[in-house]
Amino acid sequence: MNPCSSNPAISAFIDHLNPSVTFGQAVVSRQETSFEVRHSADAEKDTHQLELLTPRDLRSRISKDAAGRFRPLQSAPDLLSGWKARASSSADLWEILNILYPGGVGDWYANARQSQTTVSYRDFVNRQSGMFRGAAKLQDAEAAQVANACCADQHCIKNRLWDISGNMDHHSIETPRLVCLEPCQILLELARRQFKLGQSPSTTLELPEEEVALVLVALDHLSKVPRGKLRTGDLSMPMNPRRMNLLQERLQAQIPRQTEKAANKIAQWTIVLPYEINTGFSKHCPPASL
Ligand code: SF4
DSSP states (O other), rough: OOHHHHHHHHHHHTTSSSSSETTTTEEEOOOSSSSEEEGGGGTTTTGGEEOOOHHHHHHHEEEEEEEEBBOOOOSSSSOOOEEEEEEESSHHHHHHHHHHHHHHHHHHHHHHOSSSSOOOOOHHHHHOOOGGGGGGGSSSHHHHHHHHHHHTTTTOOOOOOOOOOOOOOOOOOOOOEEOOOOOOOOHHHHHHHHHHHHHEEEEEEEEHHHHHHHHHHHHHHHHSOTTEEEEEEETTTOOOOHHHHHHHHHHHHHHHOHHHHHHHOEEEEEEEHHHHHHHHSSSTSOOOGG
């Protein structure tokens, strides 16, 4: 049986290869009798410069980032380059793309063909149980801050198509793209942590606006610098980049708008934060241990 006939998703994907398509950080191109997949950073490289990997070797190669850390999210923008993989059939191509981006082609195709493919934050967290139930107690604005921090381009290259309350119109993407149809486990964990943090004692800071701006710039910088061996999926670490971005979001939300500022002649901003966020360190994890 022709595999394409039983898999309309890969068939539709292949239809877009004229002669190539960028999918996430991968470039897929049509060759004379096969398909080739390589990293988009290697798009212009001579094929002899790239190591040919079997699907099994590819799976192993992409499981870690350049610093040797496990990649908890395949759609993180840290896919290693320097390789190529060949597919002699649509079924082989399907396998390779699912190694790189599990469910990626299927999700794109489902979204392009159907109207009800996304799951909102509310629907997703309402069906959680156990320790993740706290995620359902975040207000919409807080959940949006979590999503903005977690799904920022520097952490994930998927196009997020779900929203918090499920009111967003269907957005069909015709050209193959990595799409996100529902919150992932990392986002759920960040939301759970945020709810828990909100239950802890708060502290109030009064800072000149220039210093608040300085804190925001520092957080932005810290969220982007390489972290050595720190695992990006480990949200228990205070220096986790997603936590930095979430703190940024939360500070930003507490800053008075320019009009309010002018009307009230506010020279200092008062910011309320849970103790752990404020210090940046858990009470059980003093700075000296980092
Ligand atoms: S929820 Fe956000 S971080 Fe998770 S896969 Fe979707 S877009 Fe990426």
